[in-house]
Amino acid sequence: MxxxxxxxxxxxxxxxxxxxxxxxxxxxxxxxxxxxxLNRALIARQKVxxxxxxxxxxxxxxxxxxxxxxAIRSTPVNFAEDIILLAGDCDVVGIDExxxxxxxxxxxxxxxxxxxxxVILAGLDMDFEGNPFEPMPQLLAIAEYVTxxxxxxxxxGDLASYSLRLSDIKEKVVLGEKEAYEARxxxxxxxxxx
Ligand SMILES: Nc1ncnc2c1ncn2[C@@H]1O[C@H](COP(=O)(O)OP(=O)(O)O)[C@@H](O)[C@H]1O
Ligand SMILES: Cc1cn([C@H]2C[C@H](O)[C@@H](COP(=O)(O)O)O2)c(=O)[nH]c1=O
Ligand SMILES: [Zn+2]
Numbered sequence: 744m745x746x747x748x749x750x751x752x753x754x755x756x757x758x759x760x761x762x763x764x765x766x767x768x769x770x771x772x773x774x775x776x777x778x779x780x781l782n783r784a785l786i787a788r789q790k791v792x793x794x795x796x797x798x799x800x801x802x803x804x805x806x807x808x809x810x811x812x813x814a815i816r817s818t819p820v821n822f823a824e825d826i827i828l829l830a831g832d833c834d835v836v837g838i839d840e841x842x843x844x845x846x847x848x849x850x851x852x853x854x855x856x857x858x859x860x861x862v863i864l865a866g867l868d869m870d871f872e873g874n875p876f877e878p879m880p881q882l883l884a885i886a887e888y889v890t891x892x893x894x895x896x897x898x899x900g901d902l903a904s905y906s907l908r909l910s911d912i913k914e915k916v917v918l919g920e921k922e923a924y925e926a927r928x929x930x931x932x933x934x935x936x937x
Pocket of ligand 2: 768769770773774866867869870871872906915916917918919920924
């Protein structure tokens with residue numbers, strides 16, 4: 744389990760920000776882990792702001808919701824830059840489904856962390872073809888703390904790092920849940936990938 748390096752303690756030279764990334768396949772618990780960290784920050788009476796890209800309205804327009812229906816209030820944004828303004832003077836910024844932002848999210852995360860905020864980003868590290876999902880590679884590179892979580896392979900029960908798309912659609916962005924994707928281990932993913 745991820746242990747917070749500190750919960751908002753002021754160092755000798757003031758507040759020091761940092762970036763945490765939670766990555767993995769679909770159903771691996773990224774959103775649950777994000778919600779867990781944000782709830783703990785709220786318990787510590789920190790000011791928390793949560794964002795998600797407008798595109799992701801699968802469960803709820805304003806909540807970040809996990810597959811097992813844990814939820815936390817969030818602000819949907821169209822562009823990564825919106826987050827800088829909307830974050831205001833908060834201590835902690837959480838962002839879910841970060842793979843749906845363009846590469847400007849890398850700059851945004853850097854600006855927020857450099858201004859003293861704890862920035863927690865959650866998203867897919869690979870797309871349905873098993874290729875890195877931009878901008879996640881850049882975010883992984885600039886993060887101080889990286890957590891890769893795993894789902895359970897729906898074919899063999901092993902740990903899963905891949906998201907198998909069940910249809911033949913080739914566009915990169917296709918929203919969906921269990922009807923459209925299955926978590927798979929490496930072997931079972933490459934056996935059945937279309
Ligand atoms: N194949 C699977 N492996 C693990 N958990 C699964 C699977 N399918 C459904 N789940 C459920 O999904 C939850 C994780 O959901 P969530 O945090 O939204 O994942 P992610 O954000 O990574 O897609 C698990 O706690 C479990 O209840
Ligand atoms: C692999 C893959 C996924 N998507 C979509 C499908 C879902 O709507 C989200 C991922 O949600 P989760 O919280 O991680 O379960 O992304 C996509 O558009 N393209 C892909 O290649
Ligand atoms: Zn498998």
